[in-house]
Amino acid sequence: MSSDIIKENDLIFLVLDEKRRWLVQAKSGNNFHTHKGIIEFDDIIGKNYGSVVFSKPLETQGYKFYILKPLPSDYILHMTRKTQIIYPEDAGLILLYTGIGPGSIVIEAGCGSGALTCILGNYIRPNGHVYSYDVREKSIKRAKKNVSRANLDNFVSIQSGDIINDEFPISDVDAIVLDMATPWNAIEKAVSYLKLSGTLVSFSPTIEQVKKTVSKMKEYKMVEINTYELIKRKIQVKENATRPEVRMIGHTGYLTFGRKINNIKNPYRERKPKEQLYVNLNGMPLRG
Numbered sequence: 001m002s003s004d005i006i007k008e009n010d011l012i013f014l015v016l017d018e019k020r021r022w023l024v025q026a027k028s029g030n031n032f033h034t035h036k037g038i039i040e041f042d043d044i045i046g047k048n049y050g051s052v053v054f055s056k057p058l059e060t061q062g063y064k065f066y067i068l069k070p071l072p073s074d075y076i077l078h079m080t081r082k083t084q085i086i087y088p089e090d091a092g093l094i095l096l097y098t099g100i101g102p103g104s105i106v107i108e109a110g111c112g113s114g115a116l117t118c119i120l121g122n123y124i125r126p127n128g129h130v131y132s133y134d135v136r137e138k139s140i141k142r143a144k145k146n147v148s149r150a151n152l153d154n155f156v157s158i159q160s161g162d163i164i165n166d167e168f169p170i171s172d173v174d175a176i177v178l179d180m181a182t183p184w185n186a187i188e189k190a191v192s193y194l195k196l197s198g199t200l201v202s203f204s205p206t207i208e209q210v211k212k213t214v215s216k217m218k219e220y221k222m223v224e225i226n227t228y229e230l231i232k233r234k235i236q237v238k239e240n241a242t243r244p245e246v247r248m249i250g251h252t253g254y255l256t257f258g259r260k261i262n263n264i265k266n267p268y269r270e271r272k273p274k275e276q277l278y279v280n281l282n283g284m285p286l287r288g
């Protein structure tokens with residue numbers, strides 16, 4: 001079990017209220033400035049997660065902040081990002097429907113800001129590994145920073161690589177996670193890296209991307225191909241006003257899953273070609 005005492009360089013989730021909350025690294029001798037006062041990390045290091053701290057100067061500010069251990073969802077929503085990130089609900093389904101867990105070997109493309117990379121890195125511990133690739137140097141730099149801040153360097157390698165055109169020196173991986181603009185172009189390579197029974201998941205914001213990706217997954221004989229969309233509603237719980245919140249994120253993206261098998265034709269139940277039901281004579285559909 002990981003320690004519940006906050007140590008130097010640990011990431012902490014500092015919470016003032018529903019809207020004001022930050023993911024920060026505890027560094028002795030340093031502090032964190034908020035418009036509700038200053039948080040001294042020396043007041044935090046050595047304390048238990050789940051403690052509180054008061055902002056300084058105590059006489060003029062003195063606001064109470066909760067110090068929580070960051071959850072995987074906090075990594076996603078509060079880390080430095082520039083690219084579109086995967087939302088916690090989608091990340092949850094990715095983990096459950098790919099089977100990624102302790103010991104899994106995973107390829108991810110692209111890493112973007114590294115939000116999903118951190119989630120994956122967190123779950124494959126202590127003996128798995130995430131090989132994450134991106135074509136943009138800026139994304140690689142940002143993702144590496146986020147992975148280091150989450151203390152996941154031993155479980156994640158972020159490298160420059162194009163999953164469509166490059167050859168990665170890995171095979172027999174348990175799962176491939178795609179979050180990129182043209183996933184259908186990566187299916188052939190992705191399937192070649194997967195072990196038999198391994199899972200592939202592709203996250204795409206549009207149906208057009210999903211259709212092309214599913215078509216390629218079928219071409220490469222994947223099975224158990226399913227696409228889902230998750231819609232999460234937060235419920236406001238208030239005296240005489242308990243109901244769904246008025247504002248919500250209406251769409252994140254579609255998740256398409258599939259599995260690799262050694263797919264050969266069934267010699268016992270070979271389908272006869274379908275009888276032509278209709279013939280088309282000068283544009284007129286007629287029964288054959």
Ligand SMILES: C[S@@+](CC[C@H](N)C(=O)[O-])C[C@H]1O[C@@H](n2cnc3c(N)ncnc32)[C@H](O)[C@@H]1O
Binds near residue numbers: 112113180181182
């Ligand atoms: C939407 S972002 C990924 C966000 C990421 N899942 C996260 O949670 O932060 C898409 C990334 O895919 C990368 N990308 C696009 N084509 C790629 C390719 N062929 N190989 C590797 N990465 C690629 C882009 O550079 C971009 O950083």
